Amino acid sequence: MILGIDIGGANTKIASGDGHVAETYYLPLWKSTELNKKLSLVAQRHHPSEVVVVMTGELADCFCDKKSGVRYIKKAVEDAFSTTRVTYIDVSGKLTDGCNESSLAASNWCASARFLADEFENCIFADMGSTTTDIIPIVSGTPVAHTTDLKRLLHNQLVYTGLFRTNIAALTNHVYLRNRECKIASEYFANTADIYLILMHISESSYTCETPDGGGKDLLSAKRRLARIVCADLEELADEEIYTLAEQIYKMQVEQITRSFEKIAQEYELDQIVVCGIGEFVLGQAALNAGLEATFVSERYGKKISSVFPAYAAAKIIEK
């Protein structure tokens, strides 16, 4: 079995090319050294004949630069899969042994885009995970994205916003409340997982990151965190005010992505989009708002595959 592995800063995902394996582990690189341990367990359980790796975790701020991050991730993979062939996909979408470390940084979207480019000649490909959203133009069967995060941020191809871990204070500096603009606290009091839990888009068990305050993943705790963004207790806000805040923030996140979709669509003259990731439904709404015809990876490959798509695509590329 060929196993694709996508090592992000917060989550590590694995998938087999046959689709039977599709797993996500919350492994925040900046606070733990569990990566090697977890990968060793994966090696023991699945005994892959080959692994293929993409990553974004090298940006985590425990690494002094990206090369050190890539080196750490590579070592963890190669130690865990010491008897297995390990291949990497680099930022130009090529298979490599990984010797050129800088070419591996921020490579996780490359597998997905290369895999989809065979089927969708001209489209935008978008993947929204827990932390970030990739927006990749595919033109004449070739992904044409920039190849560093910095360049992608400059060109609307990386929107650093996600379904779970985005600090509400990073998404907006104000909300509307009691017919006024209300500035918010610049702390990490609440995140987008709290919003989507309150709006019932995700369940307690699918809230797969830490809570901002280390507290519960239940509805009441999420509401309490959301109230705190305006420095309030729950007793200071009516329940419908909490829902209104959550709705507003959801719309702001959709709007943020919509604007990038529009810019990419215009620049590359594209009107189709393929969306995937745990935030697929957010991307679907943004696609609708941007007037793009959307294809949902979850409808074609299943929801589990959609949520680990870079890992799945990496495995499929090797299988060919």
Next chain:
Amino acid sequence: MILGIDIGGANTKIASGDGHVAETYYLPLWKSTELNKKLSLVAQRHHPSEVVVVMTGELADCFCDKKSGVRYIKKAVEDAFSTTRVTYIDVSGKLTDGCNESSLAASNWCASARFLADEFENCIFADMGSTTTDIIPIVSGTPVAHTTDLKRLLHNQLVYTGLFRTNIAALTNHVYLRNRECKIASEYFANTADIYLILMHISESSYTCETPDGGGKDLLSAKRRLARIVCADLEELADEEIYTLAEQIYKMQVEQITRSFEKIAQEYELDQIVVCGIGEFVLGQAALNAGLEATFVSERYGKKISSVFPAYAAAKIIEK
């Protein structure tokens, strides 16, 4: 000796009414239980005849609501100063024994505003600390601010932005780089202390909060953190680009405060402002931009007093 104590979420400050004592301790309530211990040491060292307390720390997200936070802070103070008379200043500026816990929440600006109101009949009073900025209208010798953080956020009287701890991602979602708008990472990669260190407004030794990545407080580490907000390594950005980023963010913070100054000045028809706090120089620039005539507390009472002004003012109020 009468000791004023200002217990914030991140910092606890003490000052004596005679100005000889003026100390700041970084004691983040959400991650440590050192408050009681530190206050006990203060009690042993200074043997005050009386202590007077203001606070904002009850908002820290380790407390499930503000009352619990106030209760925790009160207990820490009263245990540490068990043989000393303890008085509180409440949100209406009155001296109290603290039985009404909700009236003590977010009271730290009340002491400063009440103390200054005797001298400045009509002015704005503004205090910028590590985390937040208070903007208090004083009209006919009376502070007329709203008395909860929520209401103050709604009315431009609390700007949740500070000299050290403000996440750059909470201050702005984009910067200008290479003649383009560049979106930034929504992580806690860099803070305002990094900006002010790079711009040489603060020194390594006055960087009195933790760094976002737990790394060094030296210039190189700060630049590395700032580069990461656009997902870059230092090798991807020229040194002058780093400085340009820092300058932009400084200007955005000044602009954010300027706008609130303008709104308050207009609403209450005020043209004078008294500024204090470790961020006094930022407020001075914002006052200039807003066309207000500024008085600097540091010029009148010294820089040390300016940085612990709520504690000093609390002590002075009792002395009268």
